[in-house]
Amino acid sequence: MISNAASSAPVLVFEYVTGGGWPSHPVPPGLADEGDSMLNAVLNDFKAWGVFQTITTRDSRLPAARLSADVVLPLLPEDCEATLRGLLPKCRAALIIAPETGGALARLSAWVEQAGILLLGSSSQAVALAGDKWECHLRLSQAGLSVPRTLRLADADYGSGNSGIGFPAVVKPRDGAGCDGVSLVRNERELRKLVRRGKPAGGQVAADQGDDSDLLLQEYVPGVHASASLVVGRSQTVCLGLNRQLIDVGTRFHLRGTRFGLKHALSDRAVEVACRAAESIPGLRGYVGVDLLLTPEECFIVEINPRLTTSYVGLPREAAQPLAQIWAACGEELPEAERGAGGTGEREGGR
Numbered sequence: 001m002i003s004n005a006a007s008s009a010p011v012l013v014f015e016y017v018t019g020g021g022w023p024s025h026p027v028p029p030g031l032a033d034e035g036d037s038m039l040n041a042v043l044n045d046f047k048a049w050g051v052f053q054t055i056t057t058r059d060s061r062l063p064a065a066r067l068s069a070d071v072v073l074p075l076l077p078e079d080c081e082a083t084l085r086g087l088l089p090k091c092r093a094a095l096i097i098a099p100e101t102g103g104a105l106a107r108l109s110a111w112v113e114q115a116g117i118l119l120l121g122s123s124s125q126a127v128a129l130a131g132d133k134w135e136c137h138l139r140l141s142q143a144g145l146s147v148p149r150t151l152r153l154a155d156a157d158y159g160s161g162n163s164g165i166g167f168p169a170v171v172k173p174r175d176g177a178g179c180d181g182v183s184l185v186r187n188e189r190e191l192r193k194l195v196r197r198g199k200p201a202g203g204q205v206a207a208d209q210g211d212d213s214d215l216l217l218q219e220y221v222p223g224v225h226a227s228a229s230l231v232v233g234r235s236q237t238v239c240l241g242l243n244r245q246l247i248d249v250g251t252r253f254h255l256r257g258t259r260f261g262l263k264h265a266l267s268d269r270a271v272e273v274a275c276r277a278a279e280s281i282p283g284l285r286g287y288v289g290v291d292l293l294l295t296p297e298e299c300f301i302v303e304i305n306p307r308l309t310t311s312y313v314g315l316p317r318e319a320a321q322p323l324a325q326i327w328a329a330c331g332e333e334l335p336e337a338e339r340g341a342g343g344t345g346e347r348e349g350g351r
Contacts, residue, residue, distance in 0.1 A: 009090060011046065011053070011094065012054075012056070012091045013039065013043060013054055013056045014084065014096050014108065015035045015039040015056070015097040016096070016108065017098075018035040018039065019059060020059045020079070020080050021098065022077065025061055027062060035097065038310060040067065043067055046323060047068045048317075054068075055071040055087070056069040056073070061076070073087075084111060091115075093118035093119070093332075094112045094119060095121060095326075100176075100305075100306070101131075103128070106128040109121060109123065119285075119330065120326055121285060121287070121307065121308075122288065126281055126285075132174060133172065133176070139281060140301050143276065143280040145273055146299060149218070150218045151217045151218075153216060154215075165219050167185065167187050168185065169184075169185055169191070169220055170218040171183045172215070183252060184220065184249055221293045221295065226243065226245060226294050227245055227290065228275075228289070228292065229312065230278050230290060231326055238325065241260060243262055243311050244258065273292070273299045273301060274292060274301070277304060278290060278304060281304065286329050287308050287309075287326055288304065289305035289308075289311060290305070291304075
């Protein structure tokens, strides 16, 4: 049980895929591994910080796991909403790890907001905007940022050269996470075949796409796939790391992993535009991942992930606790007695 420690109410760390939110069975092993890696990294950081006790959940259908939370509650999907809504008001704060797909992250974030406790992440409205790849693309374009040319597939006259996009081109779900459901099409025949199927190859996370309005057609930009790990606050944005994403590009895109500490001729520029991209969406807070494509001449913003990403696992932790920075960025200054070893100061080198 949670004890009456100095910081009183615990922090809830809820991981959607392995914590009882994933509706179908079996839980996809790859997603479960990613979820567990992020959950363990966060729980270990809370333990190292030593300021708060933590509570988390575990899907009862999965094997037990060794988690460094003070309390681990078994949970099934049918009980998820009632359990979390009952638990949240008893917590001091909540950190949600979930995909944007199907509105999962926005819905969970709204539950935290409705409970009236500190949300260690972006507002539900910001999540909904960033998670809609079409609306996010429009917002980034309006901010004057370089983005790959993109159309809703329903609006694309792909019988006449993709309305200027041309081939090869990328087709992706408007609502999706990571590389799931992302396809490369090399000609009109492949595009028409994909449209007849109703969704891109893969579809592990994305729900069945009923029509073209759920798909985007995007210019294919050869280059280095990168991601920026940011902590976004009200007054400044700090970059914790620029990483290389190892992505196999093909009929089905596949993320093989992440190489931390990317060195590139445009690294400084990439950090600058990633910060501008995050700041263009009101309500983004805490940890935010920005995906980029780096060519020899330009940094393109691909999308914004308004949540913890797997890159969090590889962050350097010798300078400051990432959690302390996230806590400060989300708007609650800790009393001096509660700050612990991690502190709440900003890391050097960011905006």
